Amino acid sequence: MTVDATAPPGKRMTVPPPRDTLGRRGSVFLSRHRRLRLTLLLSAPLFWLGLIYIVALVALLITSLWTVDTFTGQISQTWTLENIITVLTGSLYQTVTVRTVGVALLVTIVDIVIALPIAFYMAKVASPRMQRILVIAVLMPLWASYLVKAYAWRSVLSQEGILNWLLAPFGGESPGYGLPATIITLSYLWLPYVILPIYAGLERVPDSLLEASSDLGGKTVSTLRLVVLPIIWPAIIAGSIFSFSLSLGDYITVNIVGGANQLLGNLVYTNVGAANNLPLAAAIALIPIVIIFGYLATVRRTGALENL
Amino acid sequence: MSAEYPAIRLTGLTKVFGTATAVDHVDLDIAEGEFFSMLGPSGSGKTTVLRLIAGFEQPTSGTISLFGQDVTQRAPFDRDVNTVFQDYALFPHMSVLENVAYGLRVRGVSKRDRLARAREALDTVRLGGFGDRKPSQLSGGQRQRVALARATVVRPKALLLDEPLGALDLKLREQMQVELKELQRDLGITFIFVTHDQEEALTLSDRIAVFNDGRIEQLGTPAEIYDRPVSPFVAAFVGTSNVFDDEVSHRLFGHGGLHSLRPEKISIGSEASPPAADRTATGTLAEVIYVGSSTRLIVDLDAGKRITVLEQNDAHRVGEDQRGSRVSVGWNDVDVVDLEPAITHQ
Numbered sequence: 190m191t192v193d194a195t196a197p198p199g200k201r202m203t204v205p206p207p208r209d210t211l212g213r214r215g216s217v218f219l220s221r222h223r224r225l226r227l228t229l230l231l232s233a234p235l236f237w238l239g240l241i242y243i244v245a246l247v248a249l250l251i252t253s254l255w256t257v258d259t260f261t262g263q264i265s266q267t268w269t270l271e272n273i274i275t276v277l278t279g280s281l282y283q284t285v286t287v288r289t290v291g292v293a294l295l296v297t298i299v300d301i302v303i304a305l306p307i308a309f310y311m312a313k314v315a316s317p318r319m320q321r322i323l324v325i326a327v328l329m330p331l332w333a334s335y336l337v338k339a340y341a342w343r344s345v346l347s348q349e350g351i352l353n354w355l356l357a358p359f360g361g362e363s364p365g366y367g368l369p370a371t372i373i374t375l376s377y378l379w380l381p382y383v384i385l386p387i388y389a390g391l392e393r394v395p396d397s398l399l400e401a402s403s404d405l406g407g408k409t410v411s412t413l414r415l416v417v418l419p420i421i422w423p424a425i426i427a428g429s430i431f432s433f434s435l436s437l438g439d440y441i442t443v444n445i446v447g448g449a450n451q452l453l454g455n456l457v458y459t460n461v462g463a464a465n466n467l468p469l470a471a472a473i474a475l476i477p478i479v480i481i482f483g484y485l486a487t488v489r490r491t492g493a494l495e496n497l
Numbered sequence: 498m499s500a501e502y503p504a505i506r507l508t509g510l511t512k513v514f515g516t517a518t519a520v521d522h523v524d525l526d527i528a529e530g531e532f533f534s535m536l537g538p539s540g541s542g543k544t545t546v547l548r549l550i551a552g553f554e555q556p557t558s559g560t561i562s563l564f565g566q567d568v569t570q571r572a573p574f575d576r577d578v579n580t581v582f583q584d585y586a587l588f589p590h591m592s593v594l595e596n597v598a599y600g601l602r603v604r605g606v607s608k609r610d611r612l613a614r615a616r617e618a619l620d621t622v623r624l625g626g627f628g629d630r631k632p633s634q635l636s637g638g639q640r641q642r643v644a645l646a647r648a649t650v651v652r653p654k655a656l657l658l659d660e661p662l663g664a665l666d667l668k669l670r671e672q673m674q675v676e677l678k679e680l681q682r683d684l685g686i687t688f689i690f691v692t693h694d695q696e697e698a699l700t701l702s703d704r705i706a707v708f709n710d711g712r713i714e715q716l717g718t719p720a721e722i723y724d725r726p727v728s729p730f731v732a733a734f735v736g737t738s739n740v741f742d743d744e745v746s747h748r749l750f751g752h753g754g755l756h757s758l759r760p761e762k763i764s765i766g767s768e769a770s771p772p773a774a775d776r777t778a779t780g781t782l783a784e785v786i787y788v789g790s791s792t793r794l795i796v797d798l799d800a801g802k803r804i805t806v807l808e809q810n811d812a813h814r815v816g817e818d819q820r821g822s823r824v825s826v827g828w829n830d831v832d833v834v835d836l837e838p839a840i841t842h843q
């Protein structure tokens with residue numbers, strides 16, 4: 190407006206006033222009504238989140254409180270804590286729960302130990318070009334099918350597989366199928382989900398902080414322990430939530446490379462399918478959910494979630 | 498020891514990044530207890546020299562000695578120098594006190610001792626009550642002082658400052674300049690101060706090295722640099738200068754070569770009553786710019802050169818309405834500086 194007023198007439202290119210279209214009127218209306226704008230923006234995702242997420246979880250909880258008619262195989266909607274009690278007291282469920290949590294924790298530890306140096310190299314050492322190549326290399330396995338990758342590991346770990354061939358000259362051998370194979374394969378599968386948050390966390394650490402630590406007399410180990418690790422701790426926790434929760438729910442990998450071992454996911458699968466006991470399956474499925482909530486509560490206590 | 502060796506000696510220091518030569522055969526001695534500034538435009542190599550001294554970069558060739566000891570191959574944590582970073586580089590997850598105590602912590606000083614010494618260091622920068630805060634809760638000037646305390650608490654033999662006042666506003670910057678000068682006097686150690694602000698360098702330094710294109714173009718005291726610039730680059734970069742080329746010099750000074758003349762060394766009068774000076778020249782007043790304490794006058798000389806004249810404002814100052822009028826300018830021979838024709842890099 191002021192420009193028009195001071196511009197000498199005829200000396201400037203004239204800009205036509207905006208045309209009064211329906212779209213423009215709509216935009217004007219929306220820009221004046223903040224609540225309506227928010228409602229339109231959020232209603233679809235909120236509906237999705239509410240229905241698929243919360244309702245499904247509640248349905249799971251309710252189902253676990255029902256029972257199955259042993260004669261007809263139909264679900265009978267009589268309220269009972271029987272399934273919950275079975276899951277909490279049955280020695281099978283306790284053993285499998287401990288085993289599953291153990292596997293998930295080991296996978297998480299293996300992933301963090303592998304991801305830290307890779308992410309550090311990507312964020313702080315590699316040239317920009319190398320950095321891009323590595324990000325793609327880390328992402329690439331995610332584009333391949335989960336089943337293909339699991340079966341690839343089955344062949345790697347088999348008696349005639351490449352791992353035996355590689356280790357034989359050094360007197361080693363493949364662990365074969367079992368829990369170690371499950372941990373190896375799951376670590377491989379979830380590694381990108383752990384590398385990426387840690388990489389992103391390290392990217393946000395200015396180089397000058399590392400230089401300052403070194404400048405003040407901090408050797409490499411002190412710098413990593415006192416400066417880098419505390420700053421990227423939230424990123425490590427974020428990565429660990431992925432590997433831990435994905436491992437807790439997995440049942441396919443353990444079927445393919447785990448030998449006769451069962452994890453919680455297998456128990457859920459058997460009860461939904463062969464045993465046709467949906468309420469018991471729901472009760473078992475509640476175990477990893479409770480564990481994850483426990484895990485989140487624990488890491489929250491460390492303050493790691495505040496900076497996510 | 499200090500009598501025999503300079504605090505810092507750079508010999509043939511060169512740093513090449515890919516195809517670009519950032520630092521080109523720099524030789525330099527910096528004395529103990531000196532406030533030394535490295536002044537230059539961005540990309541002139543001054544920050545790279547600082548980073549080479551700190552050990553963050555390895556030189557392509559040349560050596561760096563601290564008090565006679567060759568430290569070229571040593572890691573930053575093995576050098577007795579500390580850096581104050583441009584972005585302060587305070588550790589965000591530590592309190593102010595922990596930040597200051599960090600250098601003592603990694604050196605294995607006991608917790609009680611290091612916290613006591615860190616508190617002392619915070620007191621000297623007048624941040625005594627701020628130890629428990631996080632760096633994010635401090636203002637820019639306070640962060641700056643924490644960075645100073647953190648770098649000096651470990652008693653370095655030299656303090657390297659990389660444009661430490663760059664992020665502060667003018668008032669704060671002037672205040673911090675005074676504090677820096679006082680701190681340097683109290684500690685008695687060498688300060689190496691990198692800046693692109695010529696006024697800052699002139700105000701603070703014992704000596705200044707003016708950097709251009711990876712080389713030291715001129716080395717001297719602030720007065721030498723300002724009054725006797727050796728090249729057109731120094732004359733133009735440090736303060737404002739009127740630089741006269743060969744042709745105009747012939748007409749104005751009677752002999753050829755490159756010359757410079759500071760705007761405040763030129764006096765001005767009307768064509769009818771020229772100012773009393775060794776030499777005078779006539780011209781037309783092209784522009785009058787009021788800058789508070791003084792007035793900047795742009796004059797088109799008949800000799801074919803546009804010059805700047807700085808006049809202190811007094812009762813009868815030149816008004817804007819006199820634009821276009823004929824004037825006479827005068828200067829004394831002693832104020833004319835012979836410049837070397839552009840310093841040639843082999």
